[in-house]
Amino acid sequence: MQSSANKKHAYTRTLDFKTGCVEMMHGSGGRAMAQLIDQLFMTAFDNDFLRQMNDQASFTSSGGRMVMATDSHVITPLFFPGGDIGCLSVHGTINDVVMAGAKPLYLSAGFILEEGLPLGDLKRIVESMAAAARVIPVPIITGDTKVVERGSGDGVFITTTGIGMIPENVFISSERAKPGDNILISGTIGDHGIAVMLAREDFAFQSSLESDTASLHDLVSVMVEAVPGIHVLRDPTRGGVAAALNEIAQQSGTGMMLFEERIPVKPAVSAACEFLGFDPMYVANEGKLIAVCAPEDTDKLLDTMRAHPLGCNAAVIGEIIADSHSFVQMKTRFGGTHVVDWLSGDQLPRIC
Amino acid sequence: MQSSANKKHAYTRTLDFKTGCVEMMHGSGGRAMAQLIDQLFMTAFDNDFLRQMNDQASFTSSGGRMVMATDSHVITPLFFPGGDIGCLSVHGTINDVVMAGAKPLYLSAGFILEEGLPLGDLKRIVESMAAAARVIPVPIITGDTKVVERGSGDGVFITTTGIGMIPENVFISSERAKPGDNILISGTIGDHGIAVMLAREDFAFQSSLESDTASLHDLVSVMVEAVPGIHVLRDPTRGGVAAALNEIAQQSGTGMMLFEERIPVKPAVSAACEFLGFDPMYVANEGKLIAVCAPEDTDKLLDTMRAHPLGCNAAVIGEIIADSHSFVQMKTRFGGTHVVDWLSGDQLPRIC
Numbered sequence: 191m192q193s194s195a196n197k198k199h200a201y202t203r204t205l206d207f208k209t210g211c212v213e214m215m216h217g218s219g220g221r222a223m224a225q226l227i228d229q230l231f232m233t234a235f236d237n238d239f240l241r242q243m244n245d246q247a248s249f250t251s252s253g254g255r256m257v258m259a260t261d262s263h264v265i266t267p268l269f270f271p272g273g274d275i276g277c278l279s280v281h282g283t284i285n286d287v288v289m290a291g292a293k294p295l296y297l298s299a300g301f302i303l304e305e306g307l308p309l310g311d312l313k314r315i316v317e318s319m320a321a322a323a324r325v326i327p328v329p330i331i332t333g334d335t336k337v338v339e340r341g342s343g344d345g346v347f348i349t350t351t352g353i354g355m356i357p358e359n360v361f362i363s364s365e366r367a368k369p370g371d372n373i374l375i376s377g378t379i380g381d382h383g384i385a386v387m388l389a390r391e392d393f394a395f396q397s398s399l400e401s402d403t404a405s406l407h408d409l410v411s412v413m414v415e416a417v418p419g420i421h422v423l424r425d426p427t428r429g430g431v432a433a434a435l436n437e438i439a440q441q442s443g444t445g446m447m448l449f450e451e452r453i454p455v456k457p458a459v460s461a462a463c464e465f466l467g468f469d470p471m472y473v474a475n476e477g478k479l480i481a482v483c484a485p486e487d488t489d490k491l492l493d494t495m496r497a498h499p500l501g502c503n504a505a506v507i508g509e510i511i512a513d514s515h516s517f518v519q520m521k522t523r524f525g526g527t528h529v530v531d532w533l534s535g536d537q538l539p540r541i542c
Numbered sequence: 543m544q545s546s547a548n549k550k551h552a553y554t555r556t557l558d559f560k561t562g563c564v565e566m567m568h569g570s571g572g573r574a575m576a577q578l579i580d581q582l583f584m585t586a587f588d589n590d591f592l593r594q595m596n597d598q599a600s601f602t603s604s605g606g607r608m609v610m611a612t613d614s615h616v617i618t619p620l621f622f623p624g625g626d627i628g629c630l631s632v633h634g635t636i637n638d639v640v641m642a643g644a645k646p647l648y649l650s651a652g653f654i655l656e657e658g659l660p661l662g663d664l665k666r667i668v669e670s671m672a673a674a675a676r677v678i679p680v681p682i683i684t685g686d687t688k689v690v691e692r693g694s695g696d697g698v699f700i701t702t703t704g705i706g707m708i709p710e711n712v713f714i715s716s717e718r719a720k721p722g723d724n725i726l727i728s729g730t731i732g733d734h735g736i737a738v739m740l741a742r743e744d745f746a747f748q749s750s751l752e753s754d755t756a757s758l759h760d761l762v763s764v765m766v767e768a769v770p771g772i773h774v775l776r777d778p779t780r781g782g783v784a785a786a787l788n789e790i791a792q793q794s795g796t797g798m799m800l801f802e803e804r805i806p807v808k809p810a811v812s813a814a815c816e817f818l819g820f821d822p823m824y825v826a827n828e829g830k831l832i833a834v835c836a837p838e839d840t841d842k843l844l845d846t847m848r849a850h851p852l853g854c855n856a857a858v859i860g861e862i863i864a865d866s867h868s869f870v871q872m873k874t875r876f877g878g879t880h881v882v883d884w885l886s887g888d889q890l891p892r893i894c
């Protein structure tokens with residue numbers, strides 16, 4: 191724990207704006223990115239909405255509380271088992287919108303295309319986006335297209351922004367985690383990251399593993415209906431479950447105790463992680479969510495999740511504890527305890 | 543005119559999705575881009591909001607009519623006389639929001655950063671964004687950051703999305719242009735494009751020309767207060783005044799007659815255009831607007847614009863005429879008439 195605390199400390203130093211450079215780890219979902227956001231964007235844009243520190247920002251219109259979320263998608267390869275950058279760019283932003291318990295209403299999309307991208311590929315991507323949006327359903331109501339020279343982009347980047355409306359009785363936010371609360375996950379972890387990784391490289395072993403990319407609007411809708419008092423929802427994308435839990439711990443000023451044997455991981459993901467030297471806790475998911483709720487709501491929430499196709503492998507993986515250091519700890523299969531720290535480097539760049 | 547009609551026809555053929563490639567002209571704001579939008583995005587995303595065909599889409603919440611607009615910014619160089627990609631990314635999207643006559647409310651920002659970008663440059667850009675947003679004022683309430691490998695991006699790309707509220711008595715839309723209406727421009731044209739072009743290349747002559755990049759929220763606010771019945775507002779960015787007017791003509795099913803000698807152009811822009819072989823009608827602006835209004839409202843609107851710092855060089859540059867071909871025509875200084883066609887190639891790539 192001490193070494194971990196020291197490591198934490200090493201990353202809290204002030205960024206060097208005079209001679210430093212943006213590095214890959216600034217986009218990794220780990221601490222270096224949090225540091226960049228904190229020391230640069232939070233400082234410059236300073237307002238109450240950004241300080242909510244959720245993946246979406248809620249605001250009040252005279253018609254009710256609404257939510258706006260944005261995500262830029264730069265995944266490589268553009269097509270991967272189980273999905274592509276098109277459907278991913280819808281799922282990614284919609285999932286950020288619904289993590290506030292909101293009903294998604296509208297999407298916008300900004301495309302940055304590289305000269306030389308085959309139009310057929312672009313068509314596949316755009317149709318995949320349209321299909322993903324249609325099943326929710328949420329219309330893509332406005333957009334923009336830019337083209338950059340060959341070598342100044344990488345095929346296509348897609349930035350989507352979503353707007354949603356929050357039901358009156360729902361108040362979901364990461365700072366609401368309280369000691370005694372339970373931590374639930376909606377299914378197996380690491381599927382997306384490993385599927386994309388295996389699609390990217392020529393590995394010695396074949397796998398039928400697919401990304402879990404999916405829109406969580408319907409799962410969230412039934413969860414919120416069953417338990418309007420859910421405290422926290424968060425989708426563990428870049429940086430994996432480890433990053434999402436550390437964000438919740440930090441924002442709520444609590445600690446966590448996880449139980450390794452309760453965390454659902456597909457055997458194929460476990461095997462690939464062992465082979466590649468990865469920890470599934472740090473691998474990205476694109477169709478999973480973490481929920482935090484009061485102990486008395488846990489059974490009902492878990493049953494509701496398990497009754498939904500996207501939550502059939504849901505599990506209670508740990509609990510919120512009092513800890514002024516906001517450490518996320520894990521009891522291992524072998525009885526030991528270790529800290530599940532923020533990712534400090536970049537395990538899998540361009541995963542979403 | 544005949545040759546122009548033939549040229550128009552040549553661009554309406556179906557895109558080749560099997561073997562064709564994205565080319566620079568697909569991002570130029572000209573017809574090739576309109577074709578791509580029509581044949582791909584409009585078809586795939588098909589909904590009433592997209593069919594409004596304005597730079598923003600308005601939707602109704604129980605609190606009133608709101609507007610959402612998005613723009614990806616890929617300008618090169620990142621810093622240019624009069625501005626940078628940071629303030630531009632705020633102005634560009636806010637201007638799209640206010641072209642509906644709306645009061646801008648919120649912004650989101652998605653950053654795609656290239657590995658190796660100096661942090662100092664990023665800081666300058668982000669602070670410039672923050673300053674531009676503060677003077678409106680509109681908060682940047684949520685965002686996202688991605689990093690791509692060196693050579694897979696170009697410094698920084700910024701996608702911003704804006705939300706605004708439309709006053710109850712305002713109904714501004716490009717299809718509302720009617721024969722007899724007057725066409726107004728808020729000031730000199732081509733300043734942004736030429737300033738960026740001169741910053742990009744080593745030209746033989748020096749110039750003190752600056753981009754006109756500015757947020758038009760306040761100008762629009764006083765215009766809408768003076769003349770709530772304005773028919774059309776549009777900011778002539780990529781593709782210049784020519785593209786914006788052709789869009790209005792097409793969407794309203796009208797033609798236009800412009801008067802060359804009334805169009806305000808700075809001598810430095812004229813000189814640079816002559817030297818470079820450009821036509822200022824096709825050069826981008828980032829702080830100008832085109833307004834279309836009824837003849838009886840014209841004097842009041844023009845006076846209101848001229849009384850505002852961002853409209854002091856405003857002028858009536860032409861009128862809407864009946865024309866089933868939707869041609870934008872111009873009476874030249876020398877008494878001739880020619881068609882101001884859509885840009886067919888790409889005059890100035892990556893201008894915004």
